[in-house]
Amino acid sequence: MDNLINICHQIEIGGYKVNYVKVGHGPIAIFCFPGLLASPRFTCKDLIGRFEADGDKYTFYAWDTPGYFLSRLPIRKESDISFDADVELCAEFLKTLGHSECVIIGWSAGGQTGIQFAIKYPQVVQKLIVWGTWDLFESDHLTFHHDHRDLKNLKEEYLEERLMAHGLTFEELEYHWHAWFDMIEREHFNQDVNIWNKKFKKIQCPTLIIAGDDDPFGPIAQSQHLHRQIENSKLEIITGAPHWMQITHLDEVYNHMIDFLK
Numbered sequence: 001m002d003n004l005i006n007i008c009h010q011i012e013i014g015g016y017k018v019n020y021v022k023v024g025h026g027p028i029a030i031f032c033f034p035g036l037l038a039s040p041r042f043t044c045k046d047l048i049g050r051f052e053a054d055g056d057k058y059t060f061y062a063w064d065t066p067g068y069f070l071s072r073l074p075i076r077k078e079s080d081i082s083f084d085a086d087v088e089l090c091a092e093f094l095k096t097l098g099h100s101e102c103v104i105i106g107w108s109a110g111g112q113t114g115i116q117f118a119i120k121y122p123q124v125v126q127k128l129i130v131w132g133t134w135d136l137f138e139s140d141h142l143t144f145h146h147d148h149r150d151l152k153n154l155k156e157e158y159l160e161e162r163l164m165a166h167g168l169t170f171e172e173l174e175y176h177w178h179a180w181f182d183m184i185e186r187e188h189f190n191q192d193v194n195i196w197n198k199k200f201k202k203i204q205c206p207t208l209i210i211a212g213d214d215d216p217f218g219p220i221a222q223s224q225h226l227h228r229q230i231e232n233s234k235l236e237i238i239t240g241a242p243h244w245m246q247i248t249h250l251d252e253v254y255n256h257m258i259d260f261l262k
Contacts, residue, residue: 007052008070013092015077019070020063020093023048024055028126028261030103031094032062033086033110033117036180039069039165043107047246050254058261063093068176069165075172081179083109083187087117094124103261105129107246108217109184115203115226122204129257131210132218132243135226136196137189144216145189149181200229207233208260210253212241234260 010019021040030051034040040048040062051060066089067076079085090113094102104125106114111133118125137145147153151174154162166173207230211223220237227235236256241249 011093011096013096014066014089016066016071016089017073018063018066018093020061021048023052023060024058026055026057026059028058028103029099030058030060030105031090032060033106033113034062034065035107036109037065037068037176038110039064044246046250047254050250072167076176078179081183083113083116086113087120090117091121091124100124101126103127103129105257106133108132108243118203118205119199122202125205127261128203128205128207129260131253132212132215132245134188134218134222136191136193142189145181145185149178151177197229200226201231203230208256209233209235210238210256211235212238212243212245212249214240215243215245217243
């Protein structure tokens with residue numbers, strides 16, 4: 001799928017002009033959270049192509065995260081830098097488009113948003129699919145987290161691509177990148193596991209958790225814990241898959257999803 005612009009639409013929700021991709025016309029509606037400050041053009045392009053090929057079965061939506069990329073009118077408000085804000089914006093998005101029920105899927109930080117959406121709106125979520133995500137981090141993961149918080153540690157070509165797509169200066173992108181990482185650290189490091197386990201128990205829908213055994217950001221132990229805590233969940237581990245498994249191991253990721261959605 002080389003030209004996503006032809007399947008992009010725009011809708012105004014929560015004060016943001018949100019750009020989103022829509023493919024397919026099938027009876028099963030799917031909404032995708034594409035990741036941290038992310039656009040599906042970067043994180044899920046090939047996956048969207050697969051769902052488009054099965055468009056008689058699925059209607060697939062994925063947004064440019066409100067406040068960023070083509071949804072950066074306006075740029076993200078500081079008060080909205082939270083997973084809960086994305087949850088509320090998604091609820092408004094689905095309601096505006098006329099979907100009272102939906103399959104929610106999410107990658108990385110988008111998986112965490114999907115989990116929190118399923119906790120808060122269980123009546124909306126028919127099924128939940130997350131991959132490359134986490135639940136709670138221990139202090140020994142802080143060094144890895146801080147390394148990725150530093151934009152200067154990103155590959156130069158990846159950083160340049162991000163800056164051009166966001167239309168931001170390095171300093172502007174760095175501010176928002178740090179704000180999101182700091183929020184994740186506050187909410188997901190060294191927290192009371194019992195409180196979070198009670199939250200996970202609120203997820204009522206069938207849930208698929210996909211993990212790669214070569215993914216340092218979403219360690220298998222995290223996915224295993226999610227699997228134990230979320231009733232009616234299924235865990236699939238892909239050998240050799242890194243964090244960006246929807247790109248490197250597209251066939252396996254998509255096949256697990258489709259088998260689960262049947």
